[in-house]
Amino acid sequence: MEGIPIGRKIDLYTHRNYDGLIQMLCHMFKTTIHTPGAEHVHNDKSYLLTYEDKEGDWMMVGDVPWDFFLTTVKKLQISRADKC
Numbered sequence: 718m719e720g721i722p723i724g725r726k727i728d729l730y731t732h733r734n735y736d737g738l739i740q741m742l743c744h745m746f747k748t749t750i751h752t753p754g755a756e757h758v759h760n761d762k763s764y765l766l767t768y769e770d771k772e773g774d775w776m777m778v779g780d781v782p783w784d785f786f787l788t789t790v791k792k793l794q795i796s797r798a799d800k801c
Contacts, residue, residue, distance in 0.1 A: 729787055735779050739766060742795065750795060753777045763798035 725745075732738045739750050750764045766778040769792040778786070778793075 727793070729790065734783050735786075739778075742766065742793075746795065748795070751798065753779050764795050765798045767794050767796050768792065769794070 727738075727741075729738065732741065735752070739752065743750050748764055750766050753765065767775050768778055768786070768790045769775055770789040771791055775794075781789070
């Protein structure tokens, strides 16, 4: 969660798609993480999943195909939707 550094490793290859990854993170952190484009993501209790790629750029999870994501993701971050 934003502001709380948590050093956990996640095996992304155990998930088949973004939905599986987001469901696992929702369960792990007991919160709701919305996918980009969801209608109700702009209140201060909403969270989105972002990632840092190999080039150091921060991107929204779901913006690229899953297979490409798996080869470029370096770090995940759960961010408040109003800050994305």
